[in-house]
Amino acid sequence: MYATIAYGQKEAANWYFGKKAGVSFTEPGPQALLNGRLDTNEGCATISNNKGELLFYTDGITVWNRNHNVMLNGQSLLGDPSSSQSAIIVPKPKSNSIYYIFTVAATAGNDGLRYSEVDMNLDNGKGAITNVKNVLLTTPSTEKITAVQHANGLDFWVIAHAWNNANFLSYRITESGVSTSPVISSVGSIHNGDAGNSIGYMKASPNGKKVALAKWNIDSVVEIFDFDANTGILTKPITIDNVFGKEQKTGAYGIEFSPNSKVLYVSDVNLNNSSSKLYQFDLSNSDKQSILDSSTIIYSGSDILSAIQLAIDRKLYISNTVSSYLDVIEYPNTIGFACNYNNQGLSLNRRITIFGLPPFIQSFFVAKIEANNVCLGNVNSFKIDTDEPIDEINWDFGDGVTSNVQSPEHVYEFSGVYTVNATIISMANTYNLTTQVEIFDNPKIEMQTEYFICDAQPIKLSLNTTHDAYLWSTGETKSEITIDTPGSYKITVFDSYSGSSVFCESSLDIRVIESGMPKSIQIDTVDWTRNNNSIIIQAEGIGQYEYSLDNENYQSSNRFDNLSSGDYIIYIRDSNGCGVLEEEVYLLDYPKFFTPNGDGVHDLWNIRFAETEPSISIQIFDRYGKLLKAFDQNSTGWDGTFNGAIMPTDGYWFVVNRPSKNKIYKGHFTLKR
Template sequence: MQQRSFSIFLGIIIRSFFQFLAFGLILFEFSPSLWAQKHGNVWYFGKNAGIDFSSGSPQVLFDGVIDNFEGVASISDYNGNLLFYTDGMTIYNRTHQPMVNGTGLNGHPSSTQSGVIVPLPNNDTRYIVFTVDYAYSDGDLYYSVVDMTQAGGMGAVVTKNIFLQSNSTEKISAVRHLNHIDVWVVIHERESNEFKSYLVTSSGVSSTVKSSFAGQIINNGVQGCLKFSTDGRYLGMATYHERRVEVFNFNPGTGDVSFHSVYSFPDATYGVEFSGDSHFLYASVSYDLKQIYQINLQLKTRTLIASTGMAPGCLQMGPDGKIYVARYNRPDVVSRYLGVINNPNEEGTACNYVDESLYLGATRGSLMGLPTFIQSYFVPAITLNGTNSCLEDTVHFSANLFGNLQQNHDWVLWNFGDPLSTDNTSDILSPQHRFSAPGNYTVTFKISSAGSELEASVEVEIYPMPQTTLPDTLKLCEGGDATLFAGESGFNYLWNNGLTSPAINVSIPGKYWVRKTSEFGCLASDTANVVTIPGPEIDLPGSYTICPDSLLIVSAGNDQFEYLWNDMLTSSTRTITDPGTYFVKKTDTFGCHSEHRFSVDYFYVPDLFIGADTMLCSPEGIDLSASGFATYRWQDGTNVSVYHVDNPGIYSLVALTADQCSATDSVEVFMCCEFSMKIPNVFTPNYDGVNDTFKPVLHDAGRYKMTIANRWGAILFETNDPEEGWDGYFLNERCPAGVYFVVFDIERCTREGRFTFVKTYGSVTLLY
């Protein structure tokens, strides 16, 4: 039985005021405002494109005004409602109007990640907007401050373009500090292997910057994304023109960056994104190859998982746990679709990338960029595993607990949503359950730790078992057949004789079993016992051998029976002329029948070939010969294998094998004709005795004429004598060196011994 496994990423329902998340070996307790996973619910990007994840799956938005080729950022409130978004130069409020004092930021539309928005820790109204310039600038890094209490709750920029440093690449990423309150913002410098980690606390951007030197020096790799894993353990970086992706370890307590691994690619690298479980890093390779790779961080290997129809750009995880892929064609061809990696935690192509997955609208679309977020927004607390299964199977469930939930919980409780069963609940982490009836079930998982409860659910479908309809016993005449019918179409069938149709014809006694499998892999089996009644005897051999073109008369019995041959004849006797396999069905008055199969083959008859049509050119004549037969008879009655020919004519032979099968062949002998003509292409009338005249070399020619003309068509020489050549003179004067045209009118012989006129054109070069 085949089962379709899936791992469903689930949002977390907050059941009490305080929730917790563990990082490493330390358990932290914090308020709902610090567990605000909906800040990344609303995205605006590309050419007026937008999506909203508030319903659990992305819904396309049509109100965005942003039109930006690459980096963008957006932020929503605790409940997932849009606050504002930016292209790095203008901040737009939730009504899609420029925010008060929100223009003139120092980002750039062609910066890979033009900025990121960081909520000020322990403050629900202030946000810091970091911006980075593009490759062909000084690489300035700035930040501005938004106060959402201003402008009637629409927000205003109260501090703008505070300079932090120059020499930044187009890369920026952010993640929660180990204390789950503060935020690290990390950039990489140009012509260096230095990372800068800026810490944002409740006091703002710290003046103390953490520097780390790791990996290779960036020269031409200014473009390309920098991205944290959601758990903050890893940092991935694409270096566009340098065609590599580097992975680093990150310490969220200190901001230190250290080298992990590096991977080379056959084309420019642009987007990077980690799977939710941090086992894999995905990288987009553009532009010419249009590929997406999966990097296994444990094995340190890379695997091509997709070739895309348009160039893949930025990769960004969504609140649903899937990774979304920007698509475009340079210089500015918009894609109406986002690609989606549906199962990022699965290895290889099982990650299920769909190239044209999310339609953005007829007038809106993706370019290179997707929003940059604090990656901690996308940390799942729980993922559940279950299987869609058949009714008679036991379903196994498990809960993947992230952080320190695995070791630090008080109790768990599963509810399988199956009240008709006797074991509808379980208090172990990985239970199993056999459902009472087919249908769709919502299986709920609860976990309690430190007085708080988390709840998640997974949908499973239980498929019905297929039904079979075979009889216990089936009687049929020996040599006859009957139909065993196992059910309707729409299922997969496998019989013990290897057939895969819903019904089979049977003619041999014995037990027949069938396995019937539904489209969901559910399996049922059934068996029928077939017994036979003997049919009438057919007294015929198993094979015949005949000469080609002869007749074979076969009789299967007398006329008191009914007969049916394979070619639908109904007589007891039939005539056969062709080799092959034949069978006859003989039915008695009770309806029982017998079948007999026999073969008809030809005796072997060698090919008879006494030669191709030929010419008689020798006065001694020629011999025609044959071999491989028992006897020979020529057209004049001569019984020899070698026949001598002195005269032209048609000669034929009939040859017999030892089985008295015959073969014939004939040949025509013509009078000899060996016409040939060779025409020189240059001659030199310098009286040295070599090549002083121009004429052809002829054999077996009749009447003859050679005409020579100059380039203007004037005839310079004519002759009917094959032995007379042109000496290069006309009217007793030497003709100038050059190319002259020649026409031959020649009577030549044919292979039939007759003559015909042919005209041949050519040219000759006169040299001195």
């Protein structure tokens, strides 16, 4: 299975013609181009890539690259700027770099029909003419040339007309190159006589089923033929005569089909009195009389309307000779004046058009893919804008997903630029189309989704990135708002993408919760041991609390176990960030012995940290239950005496009344002498 290359209308997105005039169709609404170097009365040709990026252009003699510099080896081609269709450019099938420039001489000159090869890989991607240059195909030839896609959807036909006979020459361009043995169709009138009779345009219909040509000068006629895009053969000639000028320097010159291939437009140029007419013919009924009966003169006046060219916006543009305007036919598929002819409808910004406009492969205009750039996650709808019946269609969305639905929908998983291909089978013909869609990232909202109002104090909800527009559920349209009420809030952020007509949005739901510091705290202790004590904290409030003994390591449990006796600071913080409280706590203990011998070490016995309890009372008894000493938190303790008498080494007991805890503690210690 070979890989096909799909061609879309964007290859015809840039035109250069006349005296450094140009038009770009890359954006909605054609725009004048002022950077062209081409200066020609008639013949010219332009080609872009399928993204609509200019590749090169020519007057049939000189070739300019995308930077508007003369292409390497791009001079001395044997076309002629005074040839109606001095050149046409055709890509080599299954190649992304090779193009052929076909040139025709003026007034049936001896240089005839030739071709030269361009390799876009040369000169750092700017392209160059290779040594395949000015290869002769036939001579003499009229000034007429057109191109259309082969029925297989891959190859192309370049069609010319010989001089001094009735021969059409159809040259097939394949992946192997240009076939120098044409398919010859000897049909219609003989093209001969005055050299001016070689002047005039030839076009294939976009669907590749018709070919029409204009014979200017003496006894001017238009000829219409059936064309077989599979064999390259022309048949069934119809001659439209006795309509156009019969004198020298008068007659049918420009010619073009409508996008639906059913309407033909012809410019009738009279250089003797500097006037012209624009004719419309309905080809729906393929007999001469019906076509003649359908004739409508769309324009008649002193403007010289010359070349007519179909554009990628599916309108027709007409060279308003020696002016800085192109005329426009807005609805060329429509019969009669409803086609909406617009005289001087497109300004060239003071650049001058003469007679010619660049011809293209007519198949570029048979159909186009309609799709929009969208935001990531949105559905992209695809359809084909064509007047041809679609018997079968195969889509490739450029991300590995395919479809055979005529108007599919597709959601891309990642942002980026995707090349979309569609292969259409319509009766005996295959058309390959391509377009590009860009999937934009939705704006990123860099915010947390949960906030806390601490003790009813107002807080700010704010974005830390800049976007085009904002909308809060409160109705405010700025990046930051102040609130003091808990609840649910929503922020929607919008981003516009310049030139793409896409406006993306993202939304984020934000929950604001009421929180705060404890309204009351109760601290309980389990102490009276050396290293197996506990602290238990009861904090009441609307917050969620965490606890620590060092203000660094916090825990959700409100209990600390296996603690040594001593003094502590309890830290209580709201886990929602509302603040930190501190409380001092003391774990009581008592000495298991003391030695009141006056050496300054363990001379007194007391309850450790008793000074922290303002209502504590302590009593000491001997083994017989005799009260020896009673004191409170302000006492330094017992010195081992009773009424001045030194008590002996022995065991003693104590009772501690601790009203703050509503508890009484009893214990035993030893006095040593």
